[in-house]
Amino acid sequence: MKLSLILATAALVGTSAFAMQVQAQDAPVNLTWQMWGDQSDQALWQSLADLVTQEYPNIKVTPQISGWTDYWTRLPVLASSGEIGDIVAMQSMRMPSFYSILEPLDAHFATDSFDIKAFEPSIVSGLSHDGAVYGLPYDVGPWLVFYNRDMFKAAGLAEPAMDWTFDDFKAAADKLTSGDKFGYATQAFDYIAGPVAMGAEYFNDSNQFDLTNAGYTAAVGKYVDLTAVDKASPVFASGASAVQASGRFASGNAAMYIDGPWSMISAAKGASFEMGIAPLPRGDGPSRFITAGSGFGIAAAGQHKEEAYKALQVLTGPKAAEILASAGRALPGRLAEQHFWYDVAAKDVKGTRETLEYSFAHATPFRLNDTWNEFENLITQYMPLALNGDNTTDGVLADIQSQLP
Incomplete structure (x- = not known):
């Protein structure tokens, strides 16, 4: 060729x-x-x-x-x-x-x-x-506190500061509770995000669950007492989702609940009152949040x-x-x-930019492990036992710990 x-x-x-x-x-x-x-x-x-x-x-x-x-x-x-x-x-x-x-x-x-x-x-x-x-x-x-500005004003309460403490949060929840109105609507995830914001850890240095350490137990106990002792929140049903707390907030039957930016706009639109947001309350140390x-x-x-x-x-x-x-x-x-x-x-929700920027500036990595979802499910299942007085905070956390690897 x-x-x-x-x-x-x-x-x-x-x-x-x-x-x-x-x-x-x-x-x-x-x-x-x-x-x-x-x-x-x-x-x-x-x-x-x-x-x-x-x-x-x-x-x-x-x-x-x-x-x-x-x-x-x-x-x-x-x-x-x-x-x-x-x-x-x-x-x-x-x-x-x-x-x-x-x-x-x-x-x-x-x-x-x-x-x-x-x-x-x-x-x-x-x-x-x-x-x-x-x-x-x-x-x-990050997780945030959604609050009813109208209820805060009617109660003569100052709106939450960026670095408000759990004592501030508790005082507001107690004052806003009257009759069939609650200051706060609790849900399962509060017992994870809330204690972390207060400086507590539920993992040890090996990233294994340590739910019975003194810091985490004390922080969870403070959130539990808002319901079990102060009656500032109703008990959430075992296995219930966040819809229960958000529904109480939207109807005006609870002045505060914890959620994230992913729900903020719909929550504000669904409310018949003016809504504000604030960071989660801190403990004795500096603010710390998970995203x-x-x-x-x-x-x-x-x-x-x-x-x-x-x-x-x-x-x-x-x-x-x-x-x-x-x-x-x-x-x-x-x-x-x-x-x-x-x-x-988000332009019509008070404090949005300031609150989110503050929260991101104080964010900590969200620690997880391969059985974290099991932990979350057990919190949802067992925490109501502490809230309604059928068990103690220490007892519930020990029971959950015994079921985790």
């Missing part, structure tokens, strides 16, 4: 191969995205999915929305059956239990010099495990990981963060876009 013919043939083959490669790269890819929410969230999540297609016309993302409880019940089943979505929503507090179903992202970051510093450091840590990042955040926030949040990861068993990574960057990118923040759905984990939440969604 003549050299010219050989070269021409090679060129043709090379062109064909290149064309096939381009065609393969541009072939339509349909990604499924598992997320929690309700019907009112559907349009919002779809608008983020549409951003992906605008950026990458060959990639279509389909949100699969489940209710909060159903989501966590179904997730391990979908993972074990191989039916899990390409993109998976993950809450930071559940990362120790579910990181194994996700793809570590660090190798992807290395290919495009991804700037992880664009995100609030505490939530990046929360979506990591053993030093590897498994999710990119869309929201972040949490949620993000999205790539399924380890997914078949389209490169496309999923492209979609992930859009879903947690600047425009997506602006949309979620402006709608009041999330205080963005992306730092540069947090102003949209402050300036648009």
Whole structure:
């Protein structure tokens, strides 16, 4: 064969191969995205999915929305059956239990010099495990005290200071309790976030549970006594969710309850009174808060990981963060876009920016381990026994400790 013919043939083959490669790269890819929410969230999540297609016309993302409880019940089943979505929503507090179903992202970051510093450091840590990042955040926030400004004013109480103490919190709850009105509506997570804000620890130096240490027991006991002794809060039902406390607050039957920025806008809109927010009360030492949040990861068993990574960057990118923040759905984990939440969604809630900035400045990493979710479930199940007087704080914490590794 003549050299010219050989070269021409090679060129043709090379062109064909290149064309096939381009065609393969541009072939339509349909990604499924598992997320929690309700019907009112559907349009919002779809608008983020549409951003992906605008950026990458060959990639279509389909949100699969489940209710909060159903989501966590179904997730391990979908993972074990191989039916899990390409993109998976993950809450930071559940990362120790579910990181194994996700793809570590660090190798992807290395290919495009991804700037992880664009995100609030505490939530990046929360979506990591053993030093590897498994999710990119869309929201972040510390736990806060939501309070009824009208009830504080009517009682002649000064509104909470940034560094208010548990004694201040207790005094307000006691004064605001009268008849069928409570100063405070307790819920299970208060016995985790509240003691930490007071300087207590429920882990030992080996990151194993130590629920019976003197500091944690004393701090939990103070929160318990607000209900069991002072009657400043009703008892929450064993296994109940935060809906119980938020409902009492929204109806005006409780002057304070503890929640996070993720619920702040809806709480303010649902209230017939003016709402304010404050940091959690501190103990004798300086203020200290834990933050949490949620993000999205790539399924380890997914078949389209490169496309999923492209979609992930859009879903947690600047425009997506602006949309979620402006709608009041999330205080963005992306730092540069947090102003949209402050300036648009949260502008009518007193003290928002000051309280959040103060809380982030005094934030501590949220310590977790592989059985943390079991611990949270046991707190929800057993703490009402201390609140209604069927057991002591020491007894409840000892019972829970005996059931943990």
